[in-house]
Amino acid sequence: MRLLLHLATGLLAAGVGSSAAANPFPDADLANGRKIHFESKCAACHEEKTGRDAGFIYLRDERKVKSIFDLKRYVSLCNSELRLGLFPEDERDVAAFVNQQWYKLKE
Numbered sequence: 001m002r003l004l005l006h007l008a009t010g011l012l013a014a015g016v017g018s019s020a021a022a023n024p025f026p027d028a029d030l031a032n033g034r035k036i037h038f039e040s041k042c043a044a045c046h047e048e049k050t051g052r053d054a055g056f057i058y059l060r061d062e063r064k065v066k067s068i069f070d071l072k073r074y075v076s077l078c079n080s081e082l083r084l085g086l087f088p089e090d091e092r093d094v095a096a097f098v099n100q101q102w103y104k105l106k107e
Contacts, residue, residue: 024068024107025096029089033097036090041082058102068105071095 037043043054050056057063065071075095079086086094099105 024105025092025099027092028096029093030097030100032090033093033095034101036084036086036094037097040084040086042078042094045078045082055102058098065103065105068095068099068107071099071103071105 037054046054046057050060058065065074072091072095075091075098078084079091
Protein backbone atom coordinates (compact mmCIF):
# COMPACT_ATOMS: atom_id res chain seq x y z
CA MET A 1 0.00 0.00 0.00
CA ARG A 2 2.82 2.41 0.90
CA LEU A 3 4.54 1.58 -2.39
CA LEU A 4 1.38 2.36 -4.33
CA LEU A 5 0.95 5.67 -2.52
CA HIS A 6 4.61 6.51 -3.13
CA LEU A 7 4.23 5.76 -6.86
CA ALA A 8 1.09 7.87 -7.14
CA THR A 9 2.78 10.79 -5.37
CA GLY A 10 5.77 10.48 -7.69
CA LEU A 11 3.58 10.49 -10.79
CA LEU A 12 1.70 13.57 -9.65
CA ALA A 13 4.96 15.37 -8.88
CA ALA A 14 6.24 14.46 -12.34
CA GLY A 15 3.17 15.99 -13.97
CA VAL A 16 1.45 12.74 -14.90
CA GLY A 17 -1.65 13.57 -12.92
CA SER A 18 -4.69 15.70 -13.50
CA SER A 19 -2.81 18.90 -14.32
CA ALA A 20 -1.03 17.28 -17.29
CA ALA A 21 -4.26 15.75 -18.54
CA ALA A 22 -6.20 18.99 -18.04
CA ASN A 23 -4.48 20.75 -20.94
CA PRO A 24 -4.96 18.89 -24.23
CA PHE A 25 -2.91 21.56 -26.07
CA PRO A 26 0.23 22.01 -23.95
CA ASP A 27 2.34 23.48 -26.78
CA ALA A 28 -0.30 25.87 -28.11
CA ASP A 29 0.15 29.61 -28.46
CA LEU A 30 -3.12 30.99 -27.10
CA ALA A 31 -2.33 34.56 -28.19
CA ASN A 32 -1.85 33.37 -31.76
CA GLY A 33 -5.08 31.35 -31.57
CA ARG A 34 -7.00 34.37 -30.30
CA LYS A 35 -5.53 36.60 -33.00
CA ILE A 36 -6.44 34.16 -35.77
CA HIS A 37 -9.93 33.61 -34.36
CA PHE A 38 -10.77 37.30 -34.32
CA GLU A 39 -8.71 38.59 -37.27
CA SER A 40 -9.55 35.78 -39.69
CA LYS A 41 -13.04 34.86 -40.76
CA CYS A 42 -13.79 32.64 -37.72
CA ALA A 43 -15.61 35.12 -35.48
CA ALA A 44 -17.34 36.90 -38.39
CA CYS A 45 -18.60 33.61 -39.84
CA HIS A 46 -19.94 32.46 -36.47
CA GLU A 47 -21.68 35.80 -35.94
CA GLU A 48 -23.20 35.61 -39.40
CA LYS A 49 -24.42 32.03 -38.89
CA THR A 50 -26.04 32.68 -35.51
CA GLY A 51 -26.87 36.38 -35.56
CA ARG A 52 -25.18 36.60 -32.16
CA ASP A 53 -21.66 37.14 -30.82
CA ALA A 54 -18.92 34.78 -31.97
CA GLY A 55 -18.89 32.81 -28.70
CA PHE A 56 -22.55 31.83 -28.90
CA ILE A 57 -21.87 29.04 -31.40
CA TYR A 58 -19.63 27.32 -28.85
CA LEU A 59 -22.08 27.54 -25.97
CA ARG A 60 -25.38 26.63 -27.64
CA ASP A 61 -27.17 23.49 -26.49
CA GLU A 62 -27.09 21.81 -29.90
CA ARG A 63 -23.36 22.33 -30.44
CA LYS A 64 -21.58 19.70 -32.49
CA VAL A 65 -18.28 19.70 -30.61
CA LYS A 66 -18.34 17.26 -27.71
CA SER A 67 -14.67 16.23 -27.56
CA ILE A 68 -11.14 17.42 -28.33
CA PHE A 69 -11.25 15.22 -31.45
CA ASP A 70 -14.41 17.03 -32.63
CA LEU A 71 -12.87 20.41 -31.89
CA LYS A 72 -9.74 19.67 -33.92
CA ARG A 73 -11.85 18.28 -36.76
CA TYR A 74 -14.11 21.34 -36.95
CA VAL A 75 -11.23 23.82 -36.80
CA SER A 76 -9.61 21.94 -39.68
CA LEU A 77 -12.90 21.85 -41.59
CA CYS A 78 -13.38 25.61 -41.18
CA ASN A 79 -9.80 26.20 -42.29
CA SER A 80 -10.46 24.21 -45.47
CA GLU A 81 -13.93 25.60 -46.23
CA LEU A 82 -12.94 29.22 -45.68
CA ARG A 83 -9.58 28.70 -47.40
CA LEU A 84 -7.76 30.38 -44.53
CA GLY A 85 -4.45 28.71 -45.31
CA LEU A 86 -3.67 27.99 -41.67
CA PHE A 87 -0.74 25.75 -40.85
CA PRO A 88 -1.34 22.75 -38.54
CA GLU A 89 0.20 24.65 -35.60
CA ASP A 90 -2.20 27.55 -36.28
CA GLU A 91 -5.16 25.15 -36.24
CA ARG A 92 -3.84 23.81 -32.92
CA ASP A 93 -3.58 27.34 -31.54
CA VAL A 94 -7.13 28.23 -32.61
CA ALA A 95 -8.49 25.00 -31.12
CA ALA A 96 -6.61 25.65 -27.89
CA PHE A 97 -7.90 29.22 -27.66
CA VAL A 98 -11.50 28.19 -28.36
CA ASN A 99 -11.23 25.38 -25.84
CA GLN A 100 -9.70 27.60 -23.16
CA GLN A 101 -12.19 30.41 -23.78
CA TRP A 102 -15.45 28.46 -24.18
CA TYR A 103 -15.44 24.66 -24.30
CA LYS A 104 -13.16 23.74 -21.37
CA LEU A 105 -12.78 20.16 -22.67
CA LYS A 106 -10.18 18.01 -20.91
CA GLU A 107 -9.32 15.23 -23.39
